[in-house]
Amino acid sequence: MSVGIRHDDLRRRNRAMVISAVRRAGQPSRTEIAATTGLSHSTISAISADLIQEGILTESKASEPTALKRGRPQIGLALNPEAAAVLTVVLSLNFLSVAVIDYAGQVIAEEQQRLDTLVMPREELIGECMAIVRRRLQDPDLDVGSVARIAMGIQGITDSHARAMLWSPITPLTDIPFADILEREFGIPATMENDCNMMAVALQWRDPNRYRDNFIAILLSHGIGMGLVLKGQLFTGTHSSGGEFGHMIHRPGGALCRCGRRGCVEAYAGNYAIWRSAMMISEDAEPTDVGDADMRALAAKARLEEGPEREAYRRAGEALGFGLGSLFALIDPAPVAMVGVSAAAFDLIEPALRKAIAQTAGGQHSESISFDTEPNELPLIREGCAMRALTFVDQEIFAPGVQARAGKHVA
Amino acid sequence: MSVGIRHDDLRRRNRAMVISAVRRAGQPSRTEIAATTGLSHSTISAISADLIQEGILTESKASEPTALKRGRPQIGLALNPEAAAVLTVVLSLNFLSVAVIDYAGQVIAEEQQRLDTLVMPREELIGECMAIVRRRLQDPDLDVGSVARIAMGIQGITDSHARAMLWSPITPLTDIPFADILEREFGIPATMENDCNMMAVALQWRDPNRYRDNFIAILLSHGIGMGLVLKGQLFTGTHSSGGEFGHMIHRPGGALCRCGRRGCVEAYAGNYAIWRSAMMISEDAEPTDVGDADMRALAAKARLEEGPEREAYRRAGEALGFGLGSLFALIDPAPVAMVGVSAAAFDLIEPALRKAIAQTAGGQHSESISFDTEPNELPLIREGCAMRALTFVDQEIFAPGVQARAGKHVA
DNA sequence: GGCTTTTTTTCGAGCCTCGAAAAAACACTG
DNA sequence: CAGTGTTTTTTCGAGGCTCGAAAAAAAGCC
DSSP states (O other), X not given: OOOOOOHHHHHHHHHHHHHHHHHHHXXXXXXXXXHHHOOOHHHHHHHHHHHHHTTSEEEEOOOTTOOOOSSSOOOEEEEOGGGOEEEEEEEETTEEEEEEEETTSOEEEEEEEEOOTTTOOHHHHHHHHHHHHHHHHTOXXXXXXXXXXXXXXXXXXXXXXXXXXXEBTTBSOOOBOHHHHHHHHHSSOEEEEEHHHHHHHHHHHHOTTTSSSSEEEEEESSSEEEEEEETTEEOOOXXXXXXXXXXXXXXXXXXXXXXXXXSBTHHHHSHHHHHHHHTTOOTXXXXXXXXXXXXXXXXHHHHHSSSHHHHHHHHHHHHHHHHHHHHHHHHOOOOEEEESGGGGGHHHHHHHHHHHHHTSGGGGGGXXXXXXXXXXXXXXXXXXXXXXXXXXXIIIXXXXXXXXXXXXXXX | OOOOOOHHHHHHHHHHHHHHHHHHHSSOOHHHHHHHHOOOHHHHHHHHHHHHHTTSEEEEOOOTTOOOOSSSOOOEEEEOGGGOEEEEEEEETTEEEEEEEETTSOEEEEEEEEOOTTTOOHHHHHHHHHHHHHHHHTOTTSOGGGEEEEEEEESSEEBTTSOOEEEOTTOXXXXXXXXHHHHHHHSSOEEEEEHHHHHHHHHHHHXXXXXXXXXEEEEESSSEEEEEEETTEEOOOSSBSOOOGGGSBSSTTOSXXXXXXXXXXXXXXXXXXXXXXXXXXXXXXXXXXXXXXXXXXXHHHHHHSSSHHHHHHHHHHHHHHXXXXXXXXXXXXXXXXXXXGGGGGHHHHHHHHHHHHHTSGGGGGGGGOOEEEESOHHHHHHHHHHHHHXXXXXXXXXXXXXXXXXXXXXX
């Protein structure tokens, strides 16, 4: 059962609330924070005084474009960029990218690198990841002590505690506990996040109006992934990162999927599946890697004329539509963001997708379901990792406060 | 954004925690409560003194079979049965059943009635429901003032706020706001709950070891319904009661479902679908009602010999298996309880079901997924309604406390 | 009957939030 | 430019809550 609320939890929670209000709103005044949190002005005043004194928040006087109003002007509160820093590591197919981000969310350094993820042996892959992180941490411009968190994102399945990569399409290797390895190597708390989950987190921050309580982010790439937010919270499985939308069964016993099973949504809508279908290769053929450029050429061809290419996208749309329909039967319809190379070909996918959804339980409001597309997943994943790490610092490091933290260290 | 924690929330939450600890544990001592809640002995002592003084809890001296131990014996705390009462109304096909339950969870009165739900006009159906409730409330043995909550359960789809029945297989009528009607009629707060959700709630109370954080209750009856508990919490859709497992798509464009669409899981696994298949009737045929006795006879025939009956159950198992597999792809595998008439025929369903699951993403641990069967859904639904209503009283009426409630009334 | 053990209550200290009032900081006005 | 009005922020005392330590209570044990 959930634990009771102790007296000191109260302050911790309300501090967390103030910090998150500032992170969300940009430069809210104390009065605005009081309004959104429902706490009294005196409480907000006391808490923000503490937070400023601890160097977590700053008063921003740079509110130049203030509308001239009577009365004492509001003082905007902002996150102090120097309060901390976080580091993001995004590992994708043949590509490794690292960024250092200040507490206010600005990128202050980054580094990228190509590497052959598909063939690298275990030690080498881990080694390269550690090396690039070490280079960034040794940057003389950076105060290493301020790096409070590392968030690593990867395509594939991670465990539900965000500690390890269990399986990934970008490497034959499995079960690499990246979070533990990073922590041991650098002594900085780390997590290993699923790419689609991070996309969802990023969308929530980018456009909180559209992506607030319930929405779906779908990665249309080599594989099909999903990040799901329900009731404002990231939905993860109980054992794994969950949301293996691509491996819902579209046609029992159907086309061969990369996962070895048959009839998965991905076996019709993944890049390799669209390619296989367009090239009139058997559905039983082993999945092959298809480059982004090839996919773009395929989409162009499909737009040009009727033919197997267009038919391939139609079938992808159908699979995605029935999959979404089944999902909507379970969770009610929600806005969908399509991300990845094939999202750029969403015009080819959409008609069949909508037609399929209309035939399912979720399709009652099929027209009202809205889709957004974003062809480039990498920036989203990094942004999601950054926000993940930053909110961790907010909630777990800064919210407890100095005396609480001091107490913990002693214990 | 979520609201800050005020000072008075603290007491409310901790009172709620103590009450729920007592409801869960039966007759825990103050020391046990302190251990499970993590609060100090002094706090538990203060809170329980209040609750006893308010007549919500009682000290139970009836701890006869206490193991003789040194030291001051523990005093068990129990719910005071007379603190309040709740009323459950379960409306199912041709059957209406009402029960009055005391605060400790014991049934103190009940009444049942047959009625032709399929053909009754709107006003008459509502009228019969109100009449049976009124009769129970007028029982001279009952203190009407103590009835604090009515929970109504129905087969079908309810809205996400548990206020109205949106659609049900037991009547052609739609959109009946039963909760509002009950509240207006009797002045007692009421809810309109989905049957499968209540089954899940009941299972959680009946066997908290097996059904704790993540599990699935599936109703195998005329239609196919599902109640889903994730992370210990009932999962409901954003608009409706959600979890329309029966209308996930099994075969795109396949058999005709009662809902008018094609290829739903229910169109292969609902009673009418099994019957249709066993009788070698076309998959395009309109669904017909099949009695429980007929279904039992069908199952007996299927057990006896190979033939279309056995094949029908096999196909039902396959549909359920692929549906569950897709579900498991999204939420990771969890224990499943099969409830309803066809759960008694689960021996006929299970082999094909397991075989299908094994071909899906969730099937990696296909053997480890365990199934339970319970042929009678009605007692479960009533029990779920009762617990729903009682925990509402716990959390929303008794937890705030008298002075808080007095304050509310004034405001 | 005194001692030990365990549970429960009591009591003062320390925090926290709140409301009211005061202070601060600005615009407007004549 | 001093006075007035307005809005934001801070200050201060009151009231509650939880906690730890100590005391009290209620048994068994010898």
